[in-house]
Amino acid sequence: MLHRRIYQFLIIYAIGLGLLLALKYGLNLSDYVIPSPDEIVRTCRTYGGPYLLAVLNTLAVAVLGHILSICLATVVAVIGRLTAWIGSFIRTAAYNIQAYPIVAVAPIIFILLGDGLQSRLLIAAMICYFPLLLSFIGVFSEPIREIEHFYESTGRMTWRLQVKIRAFENIQKLTTVIVGSATMAMVGTIVAEFIAATAGIGYSIRIALYQSDLAKILVALFLIGVGTSLYLVSLEWAGNALQKRLKSL
Amino acid sequence: MPIEGRHISYRYPNAAGEVFADLNFRMDGPGFHALFGPSGVGKTTLAKMLSGTIRGFEGTIADDGVRRVLYTYNLERLPGWSNVRAHFEEIAPLAGRRRMEELIETFGMEANVGSRFHRLSLGQQNRANLIRYLLQDFDLLIMDESLANVDEFTREKIILKVKILFPDRCFLYISHNVAEVAKFCSQVLVLRSRSRSPQLVAVQGCDHRESAESDPGLLERAMLEIVHAA
Structure with a gap:
């Protein structure tokens, strides 16, 4: 059975087409x-394979960039929760x-790092990093007083425990933010490829644009x-499975 | 270890009026004491002053010999990543495992400690929370409505057992139940509104213990005194 996200996309795509x-x-x-329609189907048969590989290439970079920004946002948010002024400054x-x-900064990145993987990865990570960071700082800076009070008053609180409590209590919020920022990672990668890269589906769209080939763009x-x-x-799915597991333990 | 507060005045930042003005009180030694009064008179504020959470007030609190004050309240939660027993084992010293089992039994929690905290009823949650505090090292434990939502019979059983298990510790029990504080507490500090003077009146409670017979006349008198003072 198709997941609702996929058939929602198929419906929107069909309406647009x-x-x-x-x-x-x-x-x-x-x-x-x-x-x-014949031309679109023909283009799909001819370019479907190479374009699929290009999409997978883009997706791989987007996933890497997404993971990178999640890790970075977690580290910065954990540091940001240490004192009120650091958290406030970072926010x-x-x-x-x-x-x-x-x-708008992307051309500078391409000039400095070239048109390879690093530039695409960096732009993808940068685009989804800041929304993630803002949410993560909010989650990790907000005390869960009714749980933390015991550990604070008995002198058992450590930074690891504090992060664990806040992450556990906000797991649904964190999952939603991570899922939401995934689209931005994909968009960032495609835009980066469109601007200057030499691989990925964004690059293929740029070539199709130069050829004024709308059929290729529609397939992409x-x-x-x-x-x-x-x-x-x-x-x-991973977020739901994690939440379910945590609740059932 | 008497705990004595002298000339305490306090106003919350940006608040219009003072919570306390020249408040004086004294709690004598170990035992089960109570802080009683209508909602909003400052019971929790005074408890937080005693536990050191609120500072910057005028006056002094002398608590010689009281090394560790713990404050617990009835809305506290245990983390949800493990069951109640695993949590107790994590926070109880190894030497205190026997006491842990004893408390679990007294608190009627044997059947529930295998569950997650969020699956317990409100009364069970409050009991689980109190057990973990009793497993800690403390000289004074302030229990702010800690036995709320617990049935009367279990509450009585718990208080009497706590008195037996911790004869050398001091407890400050915050409750709105006149009969309960009059019956079980040795000293009832009745906190009154800011407009009344003195703001705190101490009433002698019955300090009922498991082995002793309770005197209904004495209890009635203590209750009347508390109600009159409040």
Whole structure:
């Protein structure tokens, strides 16, 4: 059975494609502007395989970047909870940096690091890092007084225990934020590839754009949608399994 | 180990009025004492002052010989990643394992310690919370509504057993139950509203113990005194 995320995407994709075709036939546009269904199917058969590999390549970079930003956000949030002023400083800095479009910094990264894996990874991580950080700081800075009181008053509280309590109590919130930021990691990677990289589905879209080949772009979008949905489904599944396990223990 | 508060005045930051103005009290030695009074008069505030959570008040609290004060309240929770017994074992010193079993039995928790805290009823949760505090090293344990939602029979059994198990420790029991504080506590500190003077009045309780016969006349008098003072 298809997961709801996947069939939601399929429905949206079908509606979008239907609108495009309605526009094509309603305004009598040529196949050069909007390809016919035959052309789209032909392109899918020809480029489906290579594009699928490109999507997997992009997905791998997005997952790596996502993991990197989760780890980094956890470390910074754990440090940020130490004192009120460090937490406040990190939170303010994160808000300000988040307000700045990271994509605008991407050319600098490509100039400095080249158009290889590092640049794509860094941009993907940067795009999903700040929303993650803000949520993580919120979670790790907020005391769970009714649990922590005992450990504080008996002198048993350690930083590991404090982090464990706060993470455990907010596991649902953390899972939701991680799933939400996964889309941003994927978007960041594709945008990075689109700007300057030489691999991934973003790069393929750039080539298709230069060729004004909308059929290729539609095929790429379809595969991106399915790939992203599958990643989100996996994360949701892992999050639910973790929560279920913690509750049943 | 008497605990004596002198000329205590306190106002919460940004609050309009003072909670206490020139408050004086004295608790004599080990035993089961009570802090009684209507809601909002400052029972929890005074408890937090005694435990050192609230500082920066005027006046002094002299507690010579009281090394460790613990404060527990009825909304506390145990972490959810292990069952209640595993949690007790984690926080109880090895030497205190026998006492742990004894407390589990007295508190009527044998059938529940294998469960997670969130699966327990409110009364069971409060009992589990109190057990873990009793397993700690303390000189004064402040129990802020710690036996709320526990039935009367079990509450009585628990208080009497605690008196037997910890004869050399001091307990300050915060409760709204007049009959209970009058019956089981040796000294009842009745805290009154800020407009009344003195703000705290000490009433002698019956200090009922397991082996002793209770005197209904004495209990009635203590209850009347408490109600009158409040």
